[in-house]
Amino acid sequence: MAKLENREALNEYRKKLQSKDKKKDHKLISLCAGSGCGAYGTAKVYKTLVDELKKKKLDNKVEVKLTGCHGFCEKGPIMVIHPEGIFYPKVKEKHIPEIVEETIKNGKLVQSLIYKDPVSKKKISIEKDIPFYKLQQRIIFGNNGLIDPTSIDDYISKDGYLALEKTLFDYKPKQIIDEIKDSGLRGRGGGGFPTGIKWETCRKHKGERYVICNADEGDPGAYMDRSLLEGNPHSVIEGMIVGAIAIGSNQGYVYVRHEYPLAVKNLTIALEKARKLGILGKKILGSDFDFDIHISRGGGAFVCGESTALMASLEGSPGRPKAKYVHTVEKGFRQSPSNLNNVETWANVPVIINKGAKWYSEIGTDKSKGTKIFSLVGKVVNTGLVEVPMGTTLRTMIYDIGGGIPKKKKFKAIQTGGPSGGCIPERFIDLPVDFDELAKVGSIMGSGGMIVMDQDTCMVDVARYFVEFLKEESCGQCNPCREGLKQMLAILTGICEGRGKEGNIELLEELGAMMQKFSLCGLGTSAPNPVLTNMLYFRDEYEAHIKDKKCPAGVCKPLFHYEIDPDVCTGCGVCLRKCPQEAITGEKKKLHELHQDKCIKCGICYDACKFNSIVVK
Amino acid sequence: METAVDINWKAIEKIIDNYNRDPEALLMIMQDISDIYNYMPPEVIPLLVKKLGVKESLIYSVATFYKTISLEPRGKYIVSVCTGTACHVRGAEKITEALENQLNIKEGQTTDDGLFTLEGVRCIGCCASGPVITVNQDTHGGVDRSSVIKVIDDYSQQAS
Numbered sequence: 001m002a003k004l005e006n007r008e009a010l011n012e013y014r015k016k017l018q019s020k021d022k023k024k025d026h027k028l029i030s031l032c033a034g035s036g037c038g039a040y041g042t043a044k045v046y047k048t049l050v051d052e053l054k055k056k057k058l059d060n061k062v063e064v065k066l067t068g069c070h071g072f073c074e075k076g077p078i079m080v081i082h083p084e085g086i087f088y089p090k091v092k093e094k095h096i097p098e099i100v101e102e103t104i105k106n107g108k109l110v111q112s113l114i115y116k117d118p119v120s121k122k123k124i125s126i127e128k129d130i131p132f133y134k135l136q137q138r139i140i141f142g143n144n145g146l147i148d149p150t151s152i153d154d155y156i157s158k159d160g161y162l163a164l165e166k167t168l169f170d171y172k173p174k175q176i177i178d179e180i181k182d183s184g185l186r187g188r189g190g191g192g193f194p195t196g197i198k199w200e201t202c203r204k205h206k207g208e209r210y211v212i213c214n215a216d217e218g219d220p221g222a223y224m225d226r227s228l229l230e231g232n233p234h235s236v237i238e239g240m241i242v243g244a245i246a247i248g249s250n251q252g253y254v255y256v257r258h259e260y261p262l263a264v265k266n267l268t269i270a271l272e273k274a275r276k277l278g279i280l281g282k283k284i285l286g287s288d289f290d291f292d293i294h295i296s297r298g299g300g301a302f303v304c305g306e307s308t309a310l311m312a313s314l315e316g317s318p319g320r321p322k323a324k325y326v327h328t329v330e331k332g333f334r335q336s337p338s339n340l341n342n343v344e345t346w347a348n349v350p351v352i353i354n355k356g357a358k359w360y361s362e363i364g365t366d367k368s369k370g371t372k373i374f375s376l377v378g379k380v381v382n383t384g385l386v387e388v389p390m391g392t393t394l395r396t397m398i399y400d401i402g403g404g405i406p407k408k409k410k411f412k413a414i415q416t417g418g419p420s421g422g423c424i425p426e427r428f429i430d431l432p433v434d435f436d437e438l439a440k441v442g443s444i445m446g447s448g449g450m451i452v453m454d455q456d457t458c459m460v461d462v463a464r465y466f467v468e469f470l471k472e473e474s475c476g477q478c479n480p481c482r483e484g485l486k487q488m489l490a491i492l493t494g495i496c497e498g499r500g501k502e503g504n505i506e507l508l509e510e511l512g513a514m515m516q517k518f519s520l521c522g523l524g525t526s527a528p529n530p531v532l533t534n535m536l537y538f539r540d541e542y543e544a545h546i547k548d549k550k551c552p553a554g555v556c557k558p559l560f561h562y563e564i565d566p567d568v569c570t571g572c573g574v575c576l577r578k579c580p581q582e583a584i585t586g587e588k589k590k591l592h593e594l595h596q597d598k599c600i601k602c603g604i605c606y607d608a609c610k611f612n613s614i615v616v617k
Numbered sequence: 618m619e620t621a622v623d624i625n626w627k628a629i630e631k632i633i634d635n636y637n638r639d640p641e642a643l644l645m646i647m648q649d650i651s652d653i654y655n656y657m658p659p660e661v662i663p664l665l666v667k668k669l670g671v672k673e674s675l676i677y678s679v680a681t682f683y684k685t686i687s688l689e690p691r692g693k694y695i696v697s698v699c700t701g702t703a704c705h706v707r708g709a710e711k712i713t714e715a716l717e718n719q720l721n722i723k724e725g726q727t728t729d730d731g732l733f734t735l736e737g738v739r740c741i742g743c744c745a746s747g748p749v750i751t752v753n754q755d756t757h758g759g760v761d762r763s764s765v766i767k768v769i770d771d772y773s774q775q776a777s
Contacts (some may be wrong), residue, residue, distance in 0.1 A: 222744070227742075297643065316642065451706060462706075466702075
């Protein structure tokens with residue numbers, strides 16, 4: 001790979017790659033190697049597939065590509081066969097011989113593997129026809145399923161580094177900033193600050209300026225940044241270079257979680273390849289512009305997602321936030337002007353430059369432009385990453401894309417915005433999702449985590465869960481956050497264990513208001529949100545715990561027991577066989593009995609019964 | 618479990634040199650050392666002080682602040698149960714319980730034979746496959762109370 005010495009060389013290189021792509025008359029099998037599918041065994045499937053193709057002497061005619069996350073993680077490992085776009089979910093090693101024989105060799109579908117839509121119950125064989133994908137607008141995430149993240153050629157052939165070329169040679173820094181400002185792009189990490197204004201402010205300050213990518217994705221339940229870095233690292237790199245040109249920076253950093261090893265690996269490879277081609281380093285593409293990017297691995301501290309804490313961590317110190325009397329765009333990393341944006345924000349930049357601010361700003365709502373990637377997870381049929389225009393309703397996401405709630409259970413709430421957000425009840429399900437609408441009902445859009453909760457989720461337990469998380473992650477510097485969370489946790493644990501008292505709810509409200517007002521950083525000021533919104537919308541559940549000593553969802557062990565509903569039990573014996581405590585007795589086809597003295601409330605029988613005859617009392 | 622390990626000083630020096638003895642890379646250096654020993658042996662600290670020119674107190678401060686660093690020995694296999702929200706609502710606590718029973722240790726402890734350490738981890742970003750556990754670098758998705766026992770058995774067999 002020789003260095004590309006100028007703009008024309010990059011163009012030539014791209015053209016060559018694109019003509020090669022067009023020539024391909026052979027089949028391409030794309031296999032998702034993202035972390036979700038990987039957890040279901042992509043590596044083994046890949047090896048079996050490559051061996052089988054060799055065995056059948058098809059390896060010269062068929063290309064196999066390990067790609068980044070396709071988004072439909074619930075159905076992993078996912079295989080898509082191009083050019084037709086045949087979609088096979090949940091592919092196992094044992095399916096490979098049949099796929100190769102039938103689909104690859106004979107051009108027929110393997111009927112047993114075709115995806116069945118849970119809503120219409122219809123079989124759908126082509127990827128783009130599946131409702132999960134059909135209702136999305138994947139302008140940022142779309143290339144993930146098509147490119148090998150370790151190949152810079154794959155990225156370049158999909159018009160990669162075109163935005164870099166344009167901004168480097170045709171634009172003045174102010175023009176780039178104006179373009180980003182006009183697009184209406186706002187920070188995707190959760191803050192929603194206008195990106196163009198941040199860049200403009202940083203550029204105004206003198207000194208060695210830094211551009212930094214926040215890949216310390218800490219919100220539990222959100223993983224779009226991981227999937228972007230793993231699946232399309234060059235889009236983030238290109239965004240950062242464009243940002244550096246606009247801001248006037250020669251050094252960039254990506255602060256990424258150590259717990260994301262594949263993201264670190266693919267990013268490292270991508271940076272090396274970009275340097276070799278002369279896209280990073282001294283005199284990029286023969287211009288006068290120098291820029292390089294370094295990786296810094298975080299160490300599992302949630303608070304490091306906060307800008308000042310992140311920069312302290314970059315400097316090799318513990319990540320403790322500082323009061324923001326002076327903003328980081330003026331004095332941040334190494335006391336220099338530092339521009340921090342999140343992974344998804346950076347990945348939006350090349351798209352805006354290529355398609356133009358006008359095109360981009362026509363997507364979305366009045367004040368929230370573009371698309372947003374959400375991680376739709378929890379108690380929903382189609383879990384995965386979903387990219388939709390801002391303003392899409394919760395209902396569309398949960399029911400049309402997500403396929404509804406599994407096992408015919410009842411939807412209860414959707415948690416958005418991670419530990420700084422809140423739980424939104426069913427009555428707001430037609431709310432359009434953007435930065436401002438969710439804030440109106442006491443939650444936030446945040447970085448895009450959407451955790452669906454059903455009737456079996458206890459809202460008091462959810463509040464306790466978030467407070468416990470935040471108590472562990474609080475850096476402990478300021479009193480309101482450190483002590484406030486500790487006391488909140490003690491009260492909530494008491495409620496969950498049946499020691500709740502009259503006045504607990506009011507005390508939680510009082511503590512929450514104090515923390516919102518007086519904590520040092522965003523972690524502390526937003527920490528009470530999950531508790532406060534939760535108490536607002538699900539007060540009856542809190543009261544059931546406190547007054548009646550009952551957990552209606554059957555989660556808080558001291559506050560419920562299981563019973564067998566005599567009208568429903570068929571005496572099938574499944575619960576009896578699965579109970580680890582031998583707490584269930586009964587004869588076949590006769591009503592079974594659950595012995596409370598032996599029951600440990602593990603819930604195995606509850607999950608196992610197909611007739612819902614085990615009930616929470 | 619206070620078994621001191623044989624430290625390969627050359628390997629440690631190489632790690633420090635890989636980062637050009639940059640004190641800003643302190644955390645990453647300790648992470649790389651942890652990758653060899655599954656923990657950060659405190660015996661290494663004087664060398665870090667000397668090579669990086671940082672105070673011993675800073676090293677302890679960083680080592681105790683970040684979750685990925687442990688100054689105490691950990692097992693050959695580090696079993697981490699994801700406790701992110703998506704895994705939590707799908708029953709991660711029950712997975713931890715099952716593992717605690719199987720390994721006969723509590724979260725944060727190491728088995729007597731030094732084979733397994735059980736930990737909780739904050740969201741590893743495999744939310745759609747929850748509940749999820751990782752064993753060292755391997756991820757196991759969609760686990761339940763019985764399948765995690767099998768996962769552990771497989772690693773036990775590999776070790777014996």
